[in-house]
Amino acid sequence: MQAIRTRSLGFVGRRGITTASEGVLKPRARTPPPPNEWEELMHSRSKQHEIVSYFSQLGSTQTRDNSFQPHHPLHRPPGPHEATISALMAAGAHLGHSHKLLRPAFMPYAYGTRSGVTIINLEETVPLLRRAANVLRAVARNGGSVVFLGTHESLRPAVIKAAQRIGHNAFHVASRWKPGTLTNSEQIFGSQITPGLQIVPDLVVLLNPADNLVAIRECAVKHVPTIGIIDSNIDPRLVTYPIPANDDSVRTAELISGLLSLAGKEGATAYLEQKEQSQQQGAA
Amino acid sequence: MQASCRAALQRRLYSTQNAFVPSASVGRGRFPRLAEQPKPTSPSFYTGQASYYDHIITLETARTLAQRALQSVHILPLSNELKEKLPNSFGGSFKKQEDFAEMLETNVRTGQYKRAAKLLSELNQLRTIAQVANHAEVYDRLSQVLKVYQKDNAMDLIAQVRNGSTVAGEPTKKKKSAFDEYGRSYACGKRKESAARVWVIPAQQNSSPSSETSSEVQTSSILVNNLPLATYFPVPADREKVTRPLKLVGVLGAYNVFALARGGGTSGQAEAVAH
Numbered sequence A: 001m002q003a004i005r006t007r008s009l010g011f012v013g014r015r016g017i018t019t020a021s022e023g024v025l026k027p028r029a030r031t032p033p034p035p036n037e038w039e040e041l042m043h044s045r046s047k048q049h050e051i052v053s054y055f056s057q058l059g060s061t062q063t064r065d066n067s068f069q070p071h072h073p074l075h076r077p078p079g080p081h082e083a084t085i086s087a088l089m090a091a092g093a094h095l096g097h098s099h100k101l102l103r104p105a106f107m108p109y110a111y112g113t114r115s116g117v118t119i120i121n122l123e124e125t126v127p128l129l130r131r132a133a134n135v136l137r138a139v140a141r142n143g144g145s146v147v148f149l150g151t152h153e154s155l156r157p158a159v160i161k162a163a164q165r166i167g168h169n170a171f172h173v174a175s176r177w178k179p180g181t182l183t184n185s186e187q188i189f190g191s192q193i194t195p196g197l198q199i200v201p202d203l204v205v206l207l208n209p210a211d212n213l214v215a216i217r218e219c220a221v222k223h224v225p226t227i228g229i230i231d232s233n234i235d236p237r238l239v240t241y242p243i244p245a246n247d248d249s250v251r252t253a254e255l256i257s258g259l260l261s262l263a264g265k266e267g268a269t270a271y272l273e274q275k276e277q278s279q280q281q282g283a284a
Numbered sequence B: 001m002q003a004s005c006r007a008a009l010q011r012r013l014y015s016t017q018n019a020f021v022p023s024a025s026v027g028r029g030r031f032p033r034l035a036e037q038p039k040p041t042s043p044s045f046y047t048g049q050a051s052y053y054d055h056i057i058t059l060e061t062a063r064t065l066a067q068r069a070l071q072s073v074h075i076l077p078l079s080n081e082l083k084e085k086l087p088n089s090f091g092g093s094f095k096k097q098e099d100f101a102e103m104l105e106t107n108v109r110t111g112q113y114k115r116a117a118k119l120l121s122e123l124n125q126l127r128t129i130a131q132v133a134n135h136a137e138v139y140d141r142l143s144q145v146l147k148v149y150q151k152d153n154a155m156d157l158i159a160q161v162r163n164g165s166t167v168a169g170e171p172t173k174k175k176k177s178a179f180d181e182y183g184r185s186y187a188c189g190k191r192k193e194s195a196a197r198v199w200v201i202p203a204q205q206n207s208s209p210s211s212e213t214s215s216e217v218q219t220s221s222i223l224v225n226n227l228p229l230a231t232y233f234p235v236p237a238d239r240e241k242v243t244r245p246l247k248l249v250g251v252l253g254a255y256n257v258f259a260l261a262r263g264g265g266t267s268g269q270a271e272a273v274a275h
Helices: A037-058 A085-090 A104-109 A122-141 A153-166 A185-192 A213-221 A250-283 B002-010 B050-072 B080-084 B097-104 B110-132 B136-147 B154-163 B236-249 B266-274
Strands: A095-098 A110-114 A117-120 A146-149 A170-173 A203-206 A226-230 A241-244 B185-191 B194-202 B222-224 B255-262
Touching (some): A037 B080, A104 A110, A104 A122, A117 A122, A122 A146, A122 A203, A122 A241, A146 A153, A153 A250, A203 A213, A213 A226, B050 B097, B236 B255, B236 B266
Parallel strands (some): A226 A241, B222 B255
Antiparallel strands (some): A095 A117, A110 A117, B185 B194
């Protein structure tokens, strides 16, 4: 009997595929047909789903869970210790812009040219990425605030998710960066500023620095260190900790922001634990 | 002179308030930790419109979770036939832009409100689907989320619709396209600088006994500014423009048309009448 492939039928339940150990389908008690047409629809679909999930054990060992899905870079990013050249290359981080647009200051990070496109040297990218992760972890470890800035609509989920992942003292700007956010904060925020509130963040991570030169300038004026994804047409000296990679690729941005946010989460967790301990000691 | 010198000496001459201590000269653990300043609470603080974006994120998360839950019970994706059979979801019970902005305590632009309204209508539809699928958890959670955004008198409105005292979806301004007591239909048309007021009356069939051979083609008259169509619009193209709407519908001889046109030139007035 030919095994039914999961993909051809298109029904892959969220609950996943039953394993071989719980495999055998027990005979169902005959139930009377449901009267409601909604219930009919749900019933027929759940029956199909059961058949598919039963026979999926018999086919290929490559399942939905252990193969790449488009939502994985966002929801399952690699950790700071899993930043490898192959992971970056799979995300397309090595593809720069046209070789004619190569910024001379970027040349130390360029590997060469292929098909008229500058190839970014990932052997340079990996240590710089880990350095940026260390910076973020240290800032979070010391109770500092981080702002993830990605102003393109496609970068919105990555930026929001990164801030949520860190949880504590992490912010996102997924829409337009208002000029004057740092330098004219009284006007921008108005009544939201309580006395003593720290407006200027301790670190800003830019996923598209080329489109946010205003934000970079404000950070420079207010002495805020910046981390940014630098493509081959951009001067790496624009940000404090450049990460030479493809800024046009959403998958690369999700990988980098995910990796950095995991490092930040480690730092934030350590900070909160230490704070709790010191409070307990203070109470005792 | 002495007083001014003393004043100058008392004034700060260096640029930084705190003395600079190089980190290498400070031992580990003895670095003066900066007093911990409170940071903003909302993750959307630096957007400048924290409350708006927080609400949008709440709605989007609710939508994702509801869709996932309904997919796992196999009610989603809906088939086209069943989409039409969904019960009334009372979409008009949500706050309008003014009340929404008041609730958020920020200025909400129209595009921003439309984005929120679209999300609310999607969530409302998901709640109806949860209702027909008998998924109590999703229905309750969505009701909780949506309650905040409903009008203050939402429950009264819904009750009115249920009683039948108000017809759901009825527009407040009714378009006057019906025939009045004299059998006339009135409308206005504009084109360029011309405006036209047009009355349309169903033509009565000639039933005079003198004509033995009754003509099968029904004729009607079109008057513009009290002149026949041919006289007022010498150019045939303009006449065609006026009669085109009647021809399209197929009622060319069925209605008498009386129009008063003002402003602009001949072709503009012709288009205005047609409009």
